[in-house]
Amino acid sequence: MIEIVGLNKKQLKGFTTSEAFKKFEFAPISELREVSHIANPRATDDDTLLFLAYEGEELTGYLGILPDDIAKTNGEVFHFGWFSTLYVSEKHRGKQIAQKLLYAAEAAYNGRMMITEFTDSAHGLYKKIGLFDDLEPKQAVRYYFKSNLAEILPAKKEVFNRNKKWILRFDKLINPVIPYLSKSSKLSYSIAYHWDDELKNFIDKQTKNPLHRSSKEFEWILKYPWLSTQKEQTNYLFSSYSTSYQMFWVKLYENEILTTCFLCSIRNSHLKVLYYFADDISKVAISLPAIIKNYKVKMMTIYDDQLNEELAKGQSVKALYKRYFKRNYLITKTLKQELGADFPYEFADGDGDFSFT
Numbered sequence: 326m327i328e329i330v331g332l333n334k335k336q337l338k339g340f341t342t343s344e345a346f347k348k349f350e351f352a353p354i355s356e357l358r359e360v361s362h363i364a365n366p367r368a369t370d371d372d373t374l375l376f377l378a379y380e381g382e383e384l385t386g387y388l389g390i391l392p393d394d395i396a397k398t399n400g401e402v403f404h405f406g407w408f409s410t411l412y413v414s415e416k417h418r419g420k421q422i423a424q425k426l427l428y429a430a431e432a433a434y435n436g437r438m439m440i441t442e443f444t445d446s447a448h449g450l451y452k453k454i455g456l457f458d459d460l461e462p463k464q465a466v467r468y469y470f471k472s473n474l475a476e477i478l479p480a481k482k483e484v485f486n487r488n489k490k491w492i493l494r495f496d497k498l499i500n501p502v503i504p505y506l507s508k509s510s511k512l513s514y515s516i517a518y519h520w521d522d523e524l525k526n527f528i529d530k531q532t533k534n535p536l537h538r539s540s541k542e543f544e545w546i547l548k549y550p551w552l553s554t555q556k557e558q559t560n561y562l563f564s565s566y567s568t569s570y571q572m573f574w575v576k577l578y579e580n581e582i583l584t585t586c587f588l589c590s591i592r593n594s595h596l597k598v599l600y601y602f603a604d605d606i607s608k609v610a611i612s613l614p615a616i617i618k619n620y621k622v623k624m625m626t627i628y629d630d631q632l633n634e635e636l637a638k639g640q641s642v643k644a645l646y647k648r649y650f651k652r653n654y655l656i657t658k659t660l661k662q663e664l665g666a667d668f669p670y671e672f673a674d675g676d677g678d679f680s681f682t
Contacts, residue, residue: 326380327378327379327380327385327420327421327422327425328378328379328380329376329377329378329379329425329426329429330376330377330378330379331373331375331376331377331429331433332373332374332375332376332377333370333371333372333373333374334362334363334368334370334372334374335370337354337359337362337363337374337375338359338363340354340359340375341354341355341356341359342356349384349560350383350384350414350560351384351412351414351560351561351562352558352559352560352561353375353377353384353387353389353410353412354375354387354389354410354561355551355558355561355563355565356558357549357550357551357552357553357558357565358389358551358565358681360549361545361549361550361551361681362374362375362389362391364545364548364549365391365392365545366541366542366545367392367393367394367404367542368392369392369404372390372392372406372433372434373390373429373430373433373434374389374390374391374392375387375388375389375390376388376389376390376426376429376430376433378413378422378425378426380417380420384414385413385414385417385420385422386411386412386413386414386417386422386423386426387410387411387412387426388408388410388411388426388427388429388430389408389409389410389411390406390407390408390409390430390433390434390438391406391407391409391677391678392404392405392406392407392434393405393406393407393536393676394536394537395535395536395537395660395664396535396536396537397535397664397665397668398669402537403437403660403663403664404434404437405434405437405438405439405660406430406433406434406437406438406439407438407439407440407441407677407678408430408438408439408440408443409677409678410563411423411426411427411447412562412563413426423450424450424454427450427451427454427456428454431456431657435659436456436657436658436659436660437657437659437660437663438456438457438656438657438660439654439655439656439657439660439677440457440654440655440656441652441653441654441655441672441676441677441679442652442677442678442679442682443653443655448653448655451655452655456657456658456659457655457656457657457658458655458656458657458658458661459653459654459655460653460654460655460656460661460670461654461670462651462652462653462654463628463629463630463651463652463654463672464628464630464633464649464651465626465627465628465649465650465651465652466626466627466633466636466647466648466649467624467625467626467647467648467649467650468624468625468626468627468636468642468644468647469623469624469644469645469646469647469648470503470505470506470507470617470622470623470624470625470644470645471496471500471503471594471623471624471645472495472496472499472500472503472645473496473623473624474492474495474496475489475492475493475496476624477648478492500623503645505614505617505618506643506644506645507613507614507617507618507641507642507643508614508641509614509615509618510611510612510614510615510641512577512578512608512611512612512615513577513578513579513581514575514576514577514578514612514615515575515576515578516573516574516575516576517573517574517576518547518571518572518573519547520540520543520544520547520548523576523583524540524543524574524576524586525540525544527583527586527602528540528543528586528602531602534671534672534673534676535668535669535670535671535672536672536673536676538600538673543588543600546572546588546599546675546680546681547572547574547588550570550572550681551564551565551678551681551682552564552565552566552567552570552592552681552682553565553566553567554566554567554568554569554570564681564682567592567593568593569591569592569593569594570590570591570592570593571589571590571591571620572588572589572590572591572680573588573589574586574587574588574589575587575588575589575612575616577603577608577609577612584603584604584608585601585602585603585604585605585608585609585612586601586602586603587599587600587601587602587603587609588600588601588675588680589616590680591620591622594620594621594622594623594624595622595623595624595625595626596616596617596620596622596624596625596626597625597626597627597674597675597679598613598625598627598629598632598674599673599674599675599679599680600673600674600675600680601629601632606631606632606635607635607639607641609632609635610632610635610636610639610641610642611639611641613625613636613641613642614641614642617642625642627674628652628674629673629674654670654672
């Protein structure tokens with residue numbers, strides 16, 4: 326018989342160093358994620374952050390949840406959970422464990438959940454249980470500034486997977502002679518790797534998106550990353566390690582006054598603009614070439630329509646080539662009905678757990 330056990334903040338604290346955790350065949354959460362989930366300012370003491378599925382004393386699967394809030398234009402706030410991780414052990418598949426985990430989460434969060442960054446097979450499961458509806462996907466553009474065949478080609482044919490090490494060598498050989506085509510602007514900017522009062526005061530005055538991010542959440546995102554550059558979580562199947570990873574705010578000034586800021590992450594030379602606050606979005610666009618060049622960025626992914634349109638219009642960022650794809654979203658029918666038919670789902674690139682991965 327499958328039993329589902331939920332862990333809240335208090336129960337999760339110290340879980341990854343417990344004797345029970347050490348006996349698991351696979352890790353249901355990483356050390357850094359444990360600390361970050363507990364520090365999440367939007368997680369209440371009663372929120373279940375991790376659901377564990379047991380058969381007897383054996384761990385058979387898990388579901389991780391990232392609590393969040395979403396608000397209507399009238400100020401009414403709905404507490405909900407983003408799905409972050411879902412895994413079922415191969416030897417226990419076919420026992421409807423994933424469904425049981427999903428139903429447990431649905432009950433714990435009063436039917437209010439959202440999902441993004443899922444596979445086609447997971448999408449089939451989510452739709453099959455009848456709890457979710459699709460939302461309009463976000464259109465993405467991936468800009469390539471250097472040769473990155475090792476990232477592109479293996480996804481297409483098995484022959485490239487077998488020869489990936491040679492493709493990597495080719496990328497390393499050719500990239501030093503490929504120049505960055507974009508020209509840096511003369512905008513004055515500074516980089517903040519740590520949260521400061523200037524960022525807090527500026528961001529708290531800005532117009533909020535439906536998730537109403539405030540300085541409290543941004544401080545948490547910057548302070549509690551999920552990725553380590555020191556070690557990989559043993560037997561953990563989701564992101565826990567990267568050979569190189571940085572997260573920082575770019576602050577733009579005019580006459581020594583902060584006018585624009587945006588949060589970036591760079592993982593293995595891959596740049597993402599997670600959030601931005603600007604009176605003129607063109608300032609973000611024209612400042613990106615300096616970031617790309619200074620941090621030796623090989624590729625950049627942007628999901629924000631306005632920013633992609635500005636990049637296309639202004640030609641401030643010039644790429645060797647581009648790829649176009651989508652980010653899909655699912656929402657529970659309950660939450661969708663509560664928010665209403667005309668609700669503006671204006672997600673930022675960093676919403677969900679994307680800021681951490």
